[in-house]
Amino acid sequence: KSSPDAAPQRLPFSTVTSEDLDFFRKLLPGRAITDQDVVESSNVDWLKSVRGSSEVLLRPQTTDEVSQILRYCNGRNLAVNPQGGNTGLVGGSVPVYDEIILSTSLMNNIMNFDNISGILTCQAGCVLENLSLYLEDRDYIMPLDLGAKGSCQIGGNVATNAGGLRLLRYGSLHGTVLGLEVVLADGRVLDCLATLRKDNTGYDLKQLFIGSEGTLGVITAVSILCPRKPKSVNVVFLGCETFEQLLKTFQLCRGMLGEILSAYEFLDSECMKLLNTHLKLPNPISECPFYIVIETSGSDSSHDSQKLHNFLEEAMTATLVTDGTVATEDSKIKALWSMRERITEALTHDGFVYKYDISLPVERIYQLVTDMREHLRGRAKRVVGYGHVGDGNLHLNITSPAKDPALLAAIEPFVYEWTSRFQGSISAEHGLGLKKRNYIYYSKPSQAVALMGGLKAMLDPNGILNPYKTLPDKLK
Ligand code: FAD
Structure with missing residues (x-):
């Protein structure tokens, strides 16, 4: 019970x-x-x-x-x-x-x-x-x-x-x-x-x-x-080759978009596979190891478009991003956002999910995903990373065909020790509830x-x- x-x-x-x-x-x-x-x-x-x-x-x-x-x-x-x-x-x-x-x-x-x-x-x-x-x-x-x-x-x-x-x-x-x-x-x-x-x-x-x-x-x-x-909203979906480029794009974007930047989110190619397979959501651009969702919100559409255009030109010229698409009308904005918003749902169709919601210095966030893949060496079905780059918040999710105590023992406390080593938080935004209370x-x-x-x-x-919760x- x-x-x-x-x-x-x-x-x-x-x-x-x-x-x-x-x-x-x-x-x-x-x-x-x-x-x-x-x-x-x-x-x-x-x-x-x-x-x-x-x-x-x-x-x-x-x-x-x-x-x-x-x-x-x-x-x-x-x-x-x-x-x-x-x-x-x-x-x-x-x-x-x-x-x-x-x-x-x-x-x-x-x-x-x-x-x-x-x-x-x-x-x-x-x-x-x-x-x-x-x-x-x-x-x-x-x-x-x-x-x-x-x-x-x-x-x-x-x-x-x-x-x-x-x-x-x-x-x-x-x-x-x-x-x-x-x-x-x-x-x-x-x-x-x-x-x-x-x-x-x-x-x-x-x-x-x-x-x-x-x-x-x-x-x-x-x-x-x-x-x-906001009177004017734009959403851009970009692809890039490495997480380092994704971070450089973030820096560039903060500098060039300034006050109109309202979201900077990412997903990796494993998340894209989940969206394609389980929700039949097609990739809006060509295949890349990393994808970025950027939203701008402002009060003057021509000013915002100009800024966005300059930023995209710079990001392409510096070969930080390899492909991308821009949306200004509502239906396309929603479609691009769903590539980020529906990952949690797609994961539930992939099997049993072990979920981690980690805050880290932003330059570290994807290293946890690669280290975890290495650490588990094929024992999990999938190890995926996505999240709120702008807030230094990684959602690390590990799936397996069914609940697997041996897999869990391999993930924890490894994930918490790793996070603690880099002064991160083991719960960035989901709280502790029943599941994480003892890791506080x-x-x-x-x-x-x-x-x-x-x-x-x-x-x-x-x-x-x-x-039995939180504490x-x-x-x-
Ligand atoms: P519940 O799930 O019902 O409760 C959550 C906790 O709050 C429980 O401990 C409960 O006891 C307590 N609680 C609820 N209502 C009250 C009340 N009135 N007074 C006192 N205590 C109360 N979280 C994020 O932070 N960011 C995200 O981007 C995000 N995305 C999500 C996406 C999906 C698809 C899903 C399923 C969840 C996501 N979450 C996210 C998790 C998030 O915590 C919840 O979605 C939301 O904040 C909880 O609200 P709820 O009304 O469902 O609360």
């Missing part, structure tokens, strides 16, 4: 009784779900790699309902698993044992949008893509975008501190989130839903919950600063982890919120 990822023993939480169900059904008429066919999909993660055995799925609509649920669960010592769109990739979004699943899916109201400041305030369960569509009608965009946008929710994005495709331009959620409303484990509502860009009155508590993966509180509402919709010490000193444990104990003394089983 327990997770394959070596979850610790079930902690001594209570189990749900018929009296508990009576309470939930009265509080949430028709929204306290025990039908196992419905609960099942919330017990399994997006990758289908982790499965819990919860029998209860709660769907509150208001902050007050979340507060009442948590107050009750805290009093009864019932464990709770907050869940957004369930697209998380580290096993944090589903229960490990029988934790009650608290889904924010019905908390999907937009509360306010200020057309002058660009500040959006909404409930945590709003789906990212719906927010993007809402804003586009008003000439704004969300400051983040990711391949899971059709399902992930803004509360889940904040809880995982999701990075994604626009971080290079608009920065992380630690900068764009202006306020949060959070329900604490004992049901207290922490109203830090400010809409101010500047506010230095004491500690900035909302930052604690950004990236806390549901272990410190349930985020119920978010206010976020949104940029204006490769990236954080024991004093920092002990302080995290202290914060958890203060905010959630009974440990009911998302147990290691043993504090050093």
